[in-house]
Amino acid sequence: MLQLFLIAFRNLGTHRRRTLLLGGAIASVTALLVILMGLSTGMKESMLRSATTLSTGHVNVAGFYKVTAGQAAPVVTGYPAILEQIRKDVPELDFAVQRGRGWLKVVSETSSIQVGVGGIDIQSEPGLRQVLQIRAGALDGLAESGTVLLFEKQAKKLNVQVGESVTLAAQTLRGASNTVDARVVAIAADMGMLSDFGIFVPSDTLRSLYQFKSDTAGALLLYLKDIQHVPVVQARLRQTLTDAGHTVMDHDPRAFFMKFETVNREAWTGQRLDITNWEDEISFITWTLTALNSLTGVLIFVLMVIIGVGIMNTLWIAIRERTREIGTLRAIGMQRTRVLLMFVFEALLLGMLGTLAGASMGLVLCLAVNAMAVHVPEVVAVFIMSDTLNLAVHPSSILGAMAFITACTTAISLIPSFLAARLKPVTAMHHIG
Amino acid sequence: MNPTASQSSIVSITNVTKDYTLGKVVVPALRGVDLEVHAGEFISIAGPSGSGKTTLLNLIGCVDTATGGVVRVAGQDTKQLTERQLTNLRLNTIGFIFQSFNLVQVLSVFQNVEFPLLLQRKLDKAQRRERVMQLLEQVGLASHAKHRPNELSGGQRQRVAVARALVTRPQLVLADEPTANLDSVTGQNIIDLMKELNQKEGTTFIFSTHDAKVMSHANAVVRLADGNFLDRISAAEASRAMAAGGH
């Protein structure tokens, strides 16, 4: 066995140019795979981190309240009691916050924008503090009512600075127009698509704008200690809240603002709860991830096929060159399986060395990109919800990539190896080559 | 065939035919050969080029299969054996010496000779080492144990091949023109070595050759002509026949 490894190893060493060429190809694919995976996972992580603080919890208990059948408001009435029950029912909970939700017009002296609004209690929002990068002003300014946080692009459009005032205009539940004035206390760095269509105001400002009661929230955002528990918690809450006498809507994996039309068409009035998870709430944006993953998959597949053909071809040549040797070894009593093993070892060694080199290269590149904090073009930033490129580096996925490519290389080598091992010894020995 | 003869015979060939098919043309290489080789014999196979010497040795060595007839090696009908069993027979019973040495280029002299022992998995490391060194000693290459084959002369390579063929102490050693690629002195040395092992260990040797001088060492010369068994004569008769131009 050891001897087979030795033969394989020395053969690689003897045909140095071929080994370098093939090993280099394998290394490149591995590096590419590591980088693409890093990009995809990094994007997913950025998205998850930004989205789950800006607009959704891991699990959300939200809902709609309808005074008349065709007029739904995205609110949960009597939220303190519900929140209390959730705290009791969900031991997996890390923390929970209530947010107000709405859609309004921000008017400045020169311009106006339509945006979604989040009503927050800044003191109880630990996540926001980590994710928002304040460019001007201070987040704590939101502790005072009649204030607003804008994002850079919005502030520019509206042509306002910290300290200046804007007017927020919205329709109340009963259809009346209402406005409040709000002072800009903070301007945060843009965070892609989600920040383009959202602003934050204190909860009570939102309530007074919409003339909600103080026990009305837009949604309860639940953050779990482990995101793996989302489905379990979601299912459990559906049960316990129903048991507690609430009407829970059927699960609809869309963001809340996409549901108005459906909800308005239904005949019921009063309060209904809607339990969603983070993926539902950003489903309108995760297609980019799916697209990237598909692209990565196709790219890797195509490369693997090309490399596979290359490896097969090269091994073919290598095996043809050594057909006489195979014949000799078979003649002196080497079993077919061992011949097969000998070539498989060669491919395995090549694969391991190649992927090791490739993974190291990919890793270094990923770390370098992260360290340089490369700024991405705005279009990309919109999708990845972060203006710098973050390549995720997970040892498990790197090892996985290495194992995958080594396995492919080895599997590909089986075909010519098998054909070589199958030859009659005498045929192999008489081979001219 | 009488049963006592077949018991002491290590190779027993009965009416063996071998056809090669080249496209639509069938080339008969052996047309019904009978041959009996007893343990301890030192036999030469002679005959003009194309008479079927290599073909016959390949059949005896179980690296090729006969078209018809029975080939028995060490008492076993090779037609009845699986590929795996045939390989084991080659490994444990037969040693091969090839005309063009056929050493593994990436292994050292020592490792080449040791290889069949590793395949056998019967001896431990120390025992293998002793056996290999003893044989290298015998072929006069102990000092070259660490060399690679491409650092050796043709004669030295063939001696390595002899050592490899003998290292498992096979009952039967087959050599197809072992001296054809060597000068006459080196060839003579190889034959002397084979003869010595034949006498000391009782190993059976069957080798093919065109060389009358090499043939003269054999117990008996089996002559083939055009795929047919011609006769089995003594070495002396063979050299007379060759001198008479009856090649």
Ligand SMILES: Nc1ncnc2c1ncn2[C@@H]1O[C@H](COP(=O)(O)OP(=O)(O)OP(=O)(O)O)[C@@H](O)[C@H]1O
């Ligand atoms: N692989 C093959 N395919 C087709 N015909 C073959 C093959 N090997 C041998 N033959 C034919 O079989 C016959 C016997 O060949 P073989 O090699 O046994 O002769 P040989 O006695 O060893 O000759 P030489 O002294 O030249 O080595 C020849 O006619 C040869 O052309």
Ligand SMILES: [Mg+2]
């Ligand atoms: Mg021949």
